[in-house]
Amino acid sequence: MTLAALGRDTRPESPPLPAIRAPRREDGAAVWQLVADTAGLDDNSMYCNLLQCSHFAATCALAERGGAVVGWVSGYIPPEHPRTYFVWQVCVAAEARGQGLAKRLIQAVLARPACAGIETVQSTITRDNAASWALFGAIAETLDAEMIRAPHFRRADHFAGRHETEFLVTIGPFARDGRAVRSAA
Template structure:
């Protein structure tokens, strides 16, 4: 009987709130995750510092390998996810979904009934993540063109579709 070599288990990254010292590493991660729009390093620093309650960092062996930036939409029970970034070395681990779940478990999301994000038509990875997430949560996903190429981006950026995941009532109440 031949012994089969088992592939070593990859350790799941530690999920946590970002800190301002993470800003530069987050910026580098976003730059490496095409087709995400690059923001300034200062923008990522402010997100990590001012919006830590609605942002998630994934850390593996001291490196930032995942990032979600988000915020609560003023006056609504909606968390808006601005960006999801996963390093090449952490892909295939279900990290995107794990970070979304971590976000919804935060105290800041206690009253959240909906999760929203915008996605361009050609971003297959983001569509797959959010469709899969909606199914796994038992939520309803809808989308409509929201920020349009000509009307909002002066022709310089593809239309962004507003994707809304309405969370199931028990989850929304439990969150």
């Protein structure tokens, strides 16, 4: 055995941190597949994901590791609420969960110039989605902002009984001093 081998750290290396970037049209099919493979998420048409990856690229983000898409957030700024970032779907592959990736994805979008005027984050969550409640609770904590919830799309009134009630979550308004928004990006 050489001296170099003796000094080598033989502990298994942890996988590299996924890189976060804005999507491109070419990512649409892989994003569609990630969403389709994720239990608990509504399926989208691939066309919907292609629009998100093109027209809405400035407010969507994907995470990739080794060429594979392992995380995704889609969102937009509602035309009538230009200070709000609305998160449509957030999704992390099972093997990449529990490492802060969903939080990093949302904060990466908030740190972009497109979101410079954003003071409120919204999303909708079903009552039983504990991971999602925890995620948005953690984001509110990081932004040092209040989080309120209220029924929004109701099972009987809006989903014709075919989907659980979605609760609107509102975080903010939060201060735009940049620190909290940038810290996990």
